[in-house]
Amino acid sequence: MGLRQAARACPFCEVRSLLGGRPPQLQQTRLYAQIQRDRAARFDDDAARRRSGGPSRRRPDASRPSRMVLSDTVARPARPSADGTPPKKKTREPFSHLNRTKATGIMHKRLDMGQDQRQDTQRRQPPTTERREGDRRFDRRRTTSSSDSFHALKMQKSLHEIPYKLRSAIKAKVEEVDSFEGLPLMDSVQKAIKDALPDLEYRTPTPAQAVAIPALLGLQKQPRTRNPTKKTGPESYLLAAETGSGKTLAYLLPVIDAIKREEAADKEEAERTAADDAATKAADHTRRDDIFDVEEPDLNKAVDPARPRAIILVPSAELVAQVGAVAKSLSHECKFRAAPISAKNSATVIRNRLFNENGVDIVICTPPLLASIAESNPNILARVTHLIVDEADSLFDRSFKPSTTEILDRATPSLKKLFLCSATIPKYLDKYLAEKFPDMQRLVTPNLHAIPRRVALGVVDVNKEPYRGNKMLACADTIWQIGKATADYDPADGKEAVPTKRILVFVNERDDTDKVAEYLSKKGIDAMAFHRDTDPNRQAKALASFTGTEKIKEPKDGEAQKEAVKSNASGTSRQLSNTKVIVTTDLGSRGIDTVSVRHVILYDVPHTTIDFIHRLGRTGRMGRRGRGIVLVGPGDRADVVKEVRDAMFRGEALI
Numbered sequence: 047m048g049l050r051q052a053a054r055a056c057p058f059c060e061v062r063s064l065l066g067g068r069p070p071q072l073q074q075t076r077l078y079a080q081i082q083r084d085r086a087a088r089f090d091d092d093a094a095r096r097r098s099g100g101p102s103r104r105r106p107d108a109s110r111p112s113r114m115v116l117s118d119t120v121a122r123p124a125r126p127s128a129d130g131t132p133p134k135k136k137t138r139e140p141f142s143h144l145n146r147t148k149a150t151g152i153m154h155k156r157l158d159m160g161q162d163q164r165q166d167t168q169r170r171q172p173p174t175t176e177r178r179e180g181d182r183r184f185d186r187r188r189t190t191s192s193s194d195s196f197h198a199l200k201m202q203k204s205l206h207e208i209p210y211k212l213r214s215a216i217k218a219k220v221e222e223v224d225s226f227e228g229l230p231l232m233d234s235v236q237k238a239i240k241d242a243l244p245d246l247e248y249r250t251p252t253p254a255q256a257v258a259i260p261a262l263l264g265l266q267k268q269p270r271t272r273n274p275t276k277k278t279g280p281e282s283y284l285l286a287a288e289t290g291s292g293k294t295l296a297y298l299l300p301v302i303d304a305i306k307r308e309e310a311a312d313k314e315e316a317e318r319t320a321a322d323d324a325a326t327k328a329a330d331h332t333r334r335d336d337i338f339d340v341e342e343p344d345l346n347k348a349v350d351p352a353r354p355r356a357i358i359l360v361p362s363a364e365l366v367a368q369v370g371a372v373a374k375s376l377s378h379e380c381k382f383r384a385a386p387i388s389a390k391n392s393a394t395v396i397r398n399r400l401f402n403e404n405g406v407d408i409v410i411c412t413p414p415l416l417a418s419i420a421e422s423n424p425n426i427l428a429r430v431t432h433l434i435v436d437e438a439d440s441l442f443d444r445s446f447k448p449s450t451t452e453i454l455d456r457a458t459p460s461l462k463k464l465f466l467c468s469a470t471i472p473k474y475l476d477k478y479l480a481e482k483f484p485d486m487q488r489l490v491t492p493n494l495h496a497i498p499r500r501v502a503l504g505v506v507d508v509n510k511e512p513y514r515g516n517k518m519l520a521c522a523d524t525i526w527q528i529g530k531a532t533a534d535y536d537p538a539d540g541k542e543a544v545p546t547k548r549i550l551v552f553v554n555e556r557d558d559t560d561k562v563a564e565y566l567s568k569k570g571i572d573a574m575a576f577h578r579d580t581d582p583n584r585q586a587k588a589l590a591s592f593t594g595t596e597k598i599k600e601p602k603d604g605e606a607q608k609e610a611v612k613s614n615a616s617g618t619s620r621q622l623s624n625t626k627v628i629v630t631t632d633l634g635s636r637g638i639d640t641v642s643v644r645h646v647i648l649y650d651v652p653h654t655t656i657d658f659i660h661r662l663g664r665t666g667r668m669g670r671r672g673r674g675i676v677l678v679g680p681g682d683r684a685d686v687v688k689e690v691r692d693a694m695f696r697g698e699a700l701i
């Protein structure tokens with residue numbers, strides 16, 4: 047008996063072959079070792095025969111290659127059998143999907159299939175555990191957007207994700223409102239819109255206005271609450287719309303409309319009361335009707351303090367002035383009194399504006415200042431029916447939250463409508479609002495958290511030549527290139543004047559504003575630092591040219607080439623005279639309507655996507671085109687910049 051026969055005859059080996067395993071005892075025996083050697087020798091022998099062209103000893107007629115030789119036919123289809131019938135399909139095995147040259151198979155088919163078709167197939171097949179798991183994986187694949195690839199942005203985890211379903215629901219509402227005339231605003235308010243938007247031939251509401259104005263006017267049904275009897279407090283709304291989308295008018299128009307209606311109702315009521323009094327007097331026969339019929343003045347009656355009907359809270363004095371200017375432009379046509387007050391105003395100015403004898407309808411203020419005024423004059427918030435919190439993400443963050451909530455609590459007894467608006471909804475704000483105002487109606491425009499495609503983003507690698515890590519040099523050089531670009535573009539004969547360029551440079555740290563502005567000035571650029579301690583007059587003057595409130599004297603025809611770059615008398619240094627630059631921090635990025643800004647330079651890579659949105663939002667406002675330039679230096683997050691750029695290119699939200 048040969049060794050193999052002996053092994054086969056062994057009952058232990060019989061069991062092994064049945065179980066498909068290898069008996070551990072046998073592994074150690076010399077017999078088993080001999081079998082292994084024998085088998086290896088046969089394989090070698092076979093391989094040698096095949097190489098020399100001879101038949102295999104083991105399987106002389108075998109058409110399949112040995113397992114030890116790599117097959118070169120994996121890509122070829124299986125041959126038909128001798129009788130011409132196509133080869134039978136192999137049943138699916140664990141590794142049957144390997145070695146394929148085409149992406150065919152169940153996954154591929156599923157990706158091609160439409161949703162409905164997939165549902166049909168599911169209905170036909172009984173749901174097995176395996177298939178359900180596969181479907182779940184497939185569904186995850188389809189529902190996750192390409193923003194899943196934004197790993198660096200996800201790390202920042204600052205913005206709340208708004209479902210696209212909610213955005214598309216709003217789209218339908220936006221399409222319904224195609225003109226201001228279609229909105230049930232009072233005639234005087236309709237006329238005032240022309241004063242607020244004087245440069246426009248056709249005035250159509252922006253998506254933010256189309257969605258917010260009807261809601262604030264009470265034209266939309268309030269969503270049903272689970273327990274309507276429990277619902278207390280004012281109607282609350284959150285308008286989340288991209289930067290430069292006209293949020294200021296979106297809340298101002300309905301607020302003014304409500305004030306005018308209340309005023310009209312009050313007047314009617316006063317007239318009715320006066321008529322009733324006159325009738326009572328006439329009916330009173332005991333009354334004297336001689337010269338002594340004069341009412342005694344009530345000496346105890348306190349002078350009525352400022353009791354506005356609406357409060358608008360904004361985070362900075364610059365925004366107080368800006369919103370105040372819009373309110374003033376509206377007040378020419380429909381008469382109302384707005385009092386913009388900020389810490390930059392003197393105590394006398396504040397007192398005159400708030401407590402004047404004609405009263406005040408709207409107060410525009412920062413929360414800390416109003417909270418301190420309300421502490422000494424609690425009546426100031428006694429009649430407020432509308433409370434607007436502009437830039438809500440700032441006003442509910444750590445620094446402003448205590449004063450904002452204090453005003454909110456004081457105003458709540460008389461409050462009818464609470465309106466928050468913001469261009470970004472951070473997670474902390476979403477969480478806070480969900481807890482505090484569970485019934486709040488959220489009005490979200492379709493492009494929220496996305497930087498519009500009309501804003502292009504360029505990247506300057508400061509680590510490369512010629513800057514070698516010198517960011518200030520890179521910044522100055524970029525500004526010079528922007529300033530000179532128009533001079534190159536304009537015809538040499540100077541037919542077109544060089545428009546003055548306004549460039550905003552954003553830094554992360556306040557101390558850097560002065561340093562960078564100083565360096566730029568040395569390089570012949572008209573630059574100014576803008577922070578809380580800047581002289582208010584200088585600040586207001588500089589901002590006016592950026593917000594379009596001041597008309598800049600453009601150079602005359604024929605001076606184009608000469609004007610863009612000037613040399614001083616000695617010719618040693620050059621001045622870029624057609625460009626104005628403001629170097630600022632986040633202070634300049636919140637709400638300021640810098641309509642005339644075409645270029646924004648991000649000197650530092652912003653810390654969060656929120657900062658990216660607000661800073662780049664200073665350009666490309668209200669359908670205009672703009673350009674952002676990020677300086678990526680040593681230690682800056684180039685990966686974040688790349689992802690922001692990708693998202694901007696695809697028009698996706700930065701989350």
Ligand SMILES: Nc1ncnc2c1ncn2[C@@H]1O[C@H](COP(=O)(O)OP(=O)(O)OP(=O)(O)O)[C@@H](O)[C@H]1O
Pocket residue numbers: 242243246249250251252255287288289290291292293294295468469636637638639641663667668
């Ligand atoms: N319906 C409209 N048509 C054309 N321009 C408009 C319209 N509404 C507002 N604007 C203009 O759009 C510009 C931006 O408006 P606004 O400052 O209210 O934007 P915003 O949404 O508050 O921006 P941010 O989020 O940066 O504060 C303003 O110059 C304003 O005059």
